[in-house]
Amino acid sequence: MKGMMQHRPLLISNILEYAAEAHAKAEIISVRTEGDIHRQTYPQTLRRVYQLANALQGLGVQLGDRVATLAWNGYRHFELYYAISGQGAVCHTINPRLSAEQLIYIVNHAEDKLIFVDTTFVPILQAVRSELPADLRFVIMTDRAHMPENTLDALCYEELLVDQPESFDWPEFDENTAAGLCYTSGTTGNPKGALYSNRSTVLHAMMVGLIMGQSIPEEARVLPVVPLFHVNAWGIPYASPLLGHSLVMPGGALDGENLFKLMDQENVFSAWGVPTVWMGLLGEIQKQGRKPSGFSDVVVGGSAAPRKMIETFEKMGVNVGHAWGMTEMSPIGTHGNMPKWVKDLPFDQMVDVKAKQGRRAFGVQLKIIDDNGQRVAHDGKAVGELYVRGNTIVSGYFNNPEASAKAVDGDGWFGTGDIASIDQNGILTIQDRSKDLIKSGGEWISSIDLENVAMAHPGIAACAAIAMPHPKWDERPVLVAVAAGADKPALDDIHTHMSEHFAKWQLPDDVIWVEALPLTATGKVSKLTLRQQFADYQLPDLR
Ligand code: AMP
Numbered sequence: 001m002k003g004m005m006q007h008r009p010l011l012i013s014n015i016l017e018y019a020a021e022a023h024a025k026a027e028i029i030s031v032r033t034e035g036d037i038h039r040q041t042y043p044q045t046l047r048r049v050y051q052l053a054n055a056l057q058g059l060g061v062q063l064g065d066r067v068a069t070l071a072w073n074g075y076r077h078f079e080l081y082y083a084i085s086g087q088g089a090v091c092h093t094i095n096p097r098l099s100a101e102q103l104i105y106i107v108n109h110a111e112d113k114l115i116f117v118d119t120t121f122v123p124i125l126q127a128v129r130s131e132l133p134a135d136l137r138f139v140i141m142t143d144r145a146h147m148p149e150n151t152l153d154a155l156c157y158e159e160l161l162v163d164q165p166e167s168f169d170w171p172e173f174d175e176n177t178a179a180g181l182c183y184t185s186g187t188t189g190n191p192k193g194a195l196y197s198n199r200s201t202v203l204h205a206m207m208v209g210l211i212m213g214q215s216i217p218e219e220a221r222v223l224p225v226v227p228l229f230h231v232n233a234w235g236i237p238y239a240s241p242l243l244g245h246s247l248v249m250p251g252g253a254l255d256g257e258n259l260f261k262l263m264d265q266e267n268v269f270s271a272w273g274v275p276t277v278w279m280g281l282l283g284e285i286q287k288q289g290r291k292p293s294g295f296s297d298v299v300v301g302g303s304a305a306p307r308k309m310i311e312t313f314e315k316m317g318v319n320v321g322h323a324w325g326m327t328e329m330s331p332i333g334t335h336g337n338m339p340k341w342v343k344d345l346p347f348d349q350m351v352d353v354k355a356k357q358g359r360r361a362f363g364v365q366l367k368i369i370d371d372n373g374q375r376v377a378h379d380g381k382a383v384g385e386l387y388v389r390g391n392t393i394v395s396g397y398f399n400n401p402e403a404s405a406k407a408v409d410g411d412g413w414f415g416t417g418d419i420a421s422i423d424q425n426g427i428l429t430i431q432d433r434s435k436d437l438i439k440s441g442g443e444w445i446s447s448i449d450l451e452n453v454a455m456a457h458p459g460i461a462a463c464a465a466i467a468m469p470h471p472k473w474d475e476r477p478v479l480v481a482v483a484a485g486a487d488k489p490a491l492d493d494i495h496t497h498m499s500e501h502f503a504k505w506q507l508p509d510d511v512i513w514v515e516a517l518p519l520t521a522t523g524k525v526s527k528l529t530l531r532q533q534f535a536d537y538q539l540p541d542l543r
Contacts, residue, residue: 087168116141179200210361256282259281264292268294334359335358367413368382447467450508476509
């Protein structure tokens with residue numbers, strides 16, 4: 001027997017209409033490329049989204065067309081999210097940090113019709129213009145007064161909006177209609193496109209909303225440092241409007257000093273981003289001897305949050321939520337909101353739990369598989385590859401039958417490529433990316449564990465553990481590290497510091513000092529680059 005309830009499509013356009021009505025006072029506050037800070041409420045935003053939607057129709061955008069963005073976090077980028085997806089087109093966010101080769105590949109692969117670009121990134125497109133489709137059109141996201149000279153024959157964003165009606169009838173379509181496209185950074189081979197639907201995006205927004213609602217009050221200000229050009233800024237542009245948060249959009253100034261200033265000035269309550277960003281902010285907090293006013297909550301994800309970072313934030317009264325996810329998961333998989341019994345633990349034990357990747361979001365199923373393809377117990381000990389399943393997880397990749405055929409197993413589970421364990425309380429620990437695990441003498445060593453402990457050494461500011469080939473042991477761990485001060489600690493000293501947590505054979509064979517660690521387009525430490533950089537390196541006992 002079927003239930004007798006209405007079935008309304010879950011559409012992205014509903015989110016902003018709701019926010020404009022229910023949270024009319026909340027604002028989007030943006031650091032603009034024009035150099036000032038801009039503010040507008042959700043009702044004002046909705047009116048501009050209507051104008052933009054009309055303009056897009058005028059430019060011939062149709063259901064299913066891909067419309068790309070190459071932009072920082074700001075209100076115009078937010079408007080594009082809603083105007084494009086609201087009319088059934090696909091918002092293709094492009095990461096400006098990609099190589100020219102990858103950019104050319106994805107614009108051609110996505111068959112974008114239009115690209116909306118911030119003034120900052122105009123040179124990137126000009127440099128590759130000849131390799132992009134001839135009929136592609138460009139819109140620069142600024143007003144006439146700030147339009148840069150360009151060879152793109154580009155339209156002006158604000159001019160597109162002028163004189164457009166401040167109303168628009170959103171078309172009603174199937175909730176499974178594609179809404180967003182984000183390519184994975186792809187460390188090998190070509191990038192692959194995760195194609196989100198209206199339904200998956202709305203469900204993900206509600207899922208993230210549940211998580212946010214536990215620690216962020218209505219009317220609080222939320223700062224997505226995580227870019228709108230990478231996995232929809234973890235869903236914040238969809239979840240925060242539901243909860244009545246004001247959004248503080250940082251534009252392009254993401255260094256510690258600028259972030260501190262913005263957070264302090266705008267009284268940001270909660271800020272979200274990858275660990276490298278928080279390293280910068282923590283440096284500035286240390287310099288100033290205080291945290292930004294109102295700063296109470298930080299979400300760290302994208303790569304493992306170092307234990308030391310969690311400890312430092314928690315000591316200054318900033319609640320840390322450690323989240324894990326993937327582009328293919330919209331991206332939230334697990335989150336670090338902890339039950340009361342964890343908060344009540346002695347400080348060090350509480351930090352230990354927060355260094356894990358937290359519990360699954362409702363709607364995301366997790367399973368761990370051993371080498372024989374058997375499910376292992378969630379006992380905190382058994383380790384294997386993590387598989388995920390749910391309404392916010394890809395079933396395949398855009399226009400890529402080969403990768404799609406391998407995306408999920410026979411029961412619809414997506415293999416994450418992460419090696420993990422889950423304990424009796426449902427708390428996930430990511431041990432490593434499977435390709436980053438270090439295999440020594442038939443035993444695995446977690447690079448994340450090595451990094452966490454090494455980074456707690458006062459002489460080490462940042463580090464990455466990578467495997468180096470060894471004829472006898474297969475691989476041996478080596479630390480590539482950035483010194484915290486002028487004095488670089490000796491390897492013996494680092495071993496003494498680490499030996500409390502590791503067996504002797506697990507300790508790194510060497511430390512290589514560098515000025516800075518290479519980062520990927522999404523701000524994570526690039527172990528691939530490190531492995532290439534040190535391809536000719538020889539371990540001390542082989543020299
Ligand atoms: P991406 O699709 O670029 O967002 O990368 C997803 C991958 O980043 C995951 O499969 C993990 O390997 C890694 N990752 C994301 N969040 C975390 C975390 N909190 N701890 C450890 N690894 C993470």
